[in-house]
Amino acid sequence: GLVASRITDVAGASEIFLGGWVTYSNEAKGRELGVREESLERYGAVSAVVAGEMAEGARRRAGADWAVG
Template structure:
């Protein structure tokens, strides 16, 4: 399924002349890997950044320390700033970001399986949170990767 999504993204992005970038935390580059697994992806994929630590989010993507302090890394506010920072730094048309708690663990306020997504384009930024549940680390990461790819695909003309 991931390969099919990535192939569809490549086909539609090439047709529309759209470039993409990714900013990932809990998925550790899995979204970028899915896209770049497809031959020809260099035509549309600019770069992917894995910003696992808060310091990396600040240094590489321009996430504001105050946003991290106020909302935490797993928040729609941080996901928005990640996507916007990635898009601006890459000069890409479309950016997706992923930040979540793959597990094991979590807390009452931020449970395992919660993943926040950002999608930035010239028309603005939108965010969403998906509660995948305590599926286990690998399954949460795989589900988040598929969801991020679907967000990209849905945003393409």
């Protein structure tokens, strides 16, 4: 949320910023961004693997060229 807030504080941000997700729970990570339960169990919610899956899920859901997870 804070990253999205900082980005959208900049004039013209709406031309490039489509939106964002705050998925605190593992359930939300899976439901909203398609993070695999296996990845959460094996690597943990705070891992590079899960962050990558979150970014890819956000990119797909937003129809964006890139995303940050």
